[in-house]
Amino acid sequence: MSARELSIMCDACKLPVDDEEGYVWIDYGEINRYKTAFRAWEKETGTEPVPGRKVRSLMDVCNGPERVRWQAHHKACDPDVGAGSYTIEAERLRTWADLAEWTAQLMGLRWLSGTDWSDVLRSAAHGTGLRVTPVAPPTLNA
Template structure:
């Protein structure tokens, strides 16, 4: 299989190959953000919002990439995608289709990860052939 992508560990900065790490998101934090978004929508949604109220909208939860040994929260119950399952842009597309069925995806910065899978970034690097 051709490799197009590799995760970049946010702990040590090294590349995360196959079975030594993963991409993950904190599910408890996602639940808190989802609740905060619903509360914001109940208070401010449905009409025009001034900039001060708009800036109160909860920030999305950041997906993180780590080697197992570098993960600061490796014992917590997070949603994890093994690095070996994210080798190509097609892998990312497949996971995007899967995750779109989750009601919590919009609480995360998955859209930013899609951009990184196309152009490279701080969590995903493009592998040159």
């Protein structure tokens, strides 16, 4: 096993999640609610015609539906154990390579853009992650 580079932090108790103790997850019901809200928002806001693209005002974009939040929990702390969810077990998300591989896999799912996965990635890269956080301060060459 490679050295642990990332830790999963429980949203409920704020303690690290050890292997086989928990996961990072997202609720399918919330994803479906987002899709419905997004379609309604698209109808309501309309678009300004610009050749080759759809354009919305910045205000419309800012007032769009809120993306679905990825969560991290110990099994014992999970507030909705019975929820239908997409789950990544903690032991499968321990290195930067794991995070890159999961991101590549998630990018194939149509619903990913309706989630805050980009926030999970960005906060991990900056060392400010509350769900996925680096063990040692990262070096970001952006």
